[in-house]
Amino acid sequence: MNTATLGFRAPIRDSIEAIARAGFGAIAPWRRELAGEDVTAVARAIRDAGLGVSGYCRSTDIPAATPDAFRAGLDLNRWAIDEAATLGAACFVMVVGGMPEGSRDLPGAREQVREGIAVLAEHARGAGVRLALEPLHPMYAADRACLNTLEQALDLCTALEPAHDGAPTLGVAVDVYHVWWDPNLFRDIARAGADRRLLAFHVCDWRRETRDMLNDRGMMGDGVIDIPAIRAAVEGAGYDGAVEVEIFSAADWWLRPVEETLAVCAERFATVV
Template sequence: MTSTVPAAPAAAESTAVHPRLSINQATIKYADLATALTVTAAAGVTSIGLWREPLAEVGLPTAVRLIADSGLRVSSLCRGGFFTAPEGAVRRAALDENRRAIAETAAIGAPTLVLVAGGLPEGSRDLVGARERVRDAIGELADDARAAGVILAIEPLHPMYASDRAVISTLGQALDLAEQFGPDAVGVVVDTFHVWWDPALAAQVARAGAGGYIASYQVCDWATPLPADVLLARHYPGDGVIDFAAISALVTAAGYTGDVEVEIFNQAIWDAPAADVVARTAASFGAAVAPHL
């Protein structure tokens, strides 16, 4: 008997926006909150990852209203962290800022506050001490996060940022921290750009998934040569060397079913019109990542 099941509409599917795609606002850095929400929703994307500074520009009540009106999910708020300073006024101010960030995360209905640890304090070579202070800071914040229903998502950053941006450098190290507090308060971010090179990646993603610690999966690509400012070295998925099939399969096998953010720091992409960037992001995601979710 000949099957009467209609052929899958492959062409239509390949152009549809994947329901788990989230546009991290950093990808359209120069768009204000209202514009970011509008162009994201208009593209058929259903989720967005927000940053604190554009919220602050309009004020939290307005931000909450704009987000509700957009109909978008908010996959995360970026960012807390930067708490490697030794005890003193700078450290206390950073911890207070993180408490405000936790409150904002809850207010906008995002499940996750992304934490970037911070680099070595100016003039310091004490990497071990800086890492201990990150642990201690998370310890001070974990109860606040738990009470607010917010997950503090530790993002290990690529080791090339260890001195000036984040002393948390591997997924295993982030998990060593998160496991001290439990997945109801602390999780980890798996960002392909930061972890793709890690020989322990498969084992650590599995470990993160088994414990329920994967709070966010972020994707963008790595390509060489790096630009003069290595902070801006990120590319659309598919434009570099990262094996999104392999890493997405690991994350999926680890049980992660949440939104997948595309977060790209790249001057040329920032300089392009936001709507074009969102369309290109959705297409790149559809081709390089979505088939493996």
């Protein structure tokens, strides 16, 4: 259970307890929820609840308007990678950022991402943390992520960390909300599996008539995504990690009681995922 699904309404310890009571096996917390917290104590609370940590969300944007801002962003990401290590997270999710405010230089933003990931991969390798590059739907290319297809993400992984005998540090997060439309999706899932780069799998649904670009994801089964087909491809390519629910839903699920949201997620896991 990605804690974003619960709308960030409760302290992290309350979310841990609710998710464990509902029968889920893992949690994916966000950095905003751990601000001011003792991360070691939170990690202990997660373990004591019987949960794993499927991922830690998410990176500070990499592209920046000035060299100083670029370096500052890398410092924040190093700090977060260390927190992911403390949590024992299966991966640190990299939502890389779009173009800096006022910029029209999309290739330049992507080059900054390349430079930044190269630096952060070294730090992550030393910390024992795997970086899951998450391509976002192209509608977010300007402001949230200039990495927009699974192919782009895998090309970047391969360029910065060629295949070798050990487990790679760089991999990908496959979020059905962002990739379901891609005509090359199944080809690239197979490629990611062959390269051992499938690090995370996120599910929700795409409403046929989406009301908000960011905060109107659907509950699994309420939209148009063929989630079972994508899950079968991901698991057929070798992924054996958690299937993580991540739903941003300001006008619907974030307004419902947490217990109801968790119960419906569990029911949909059993019937439509």
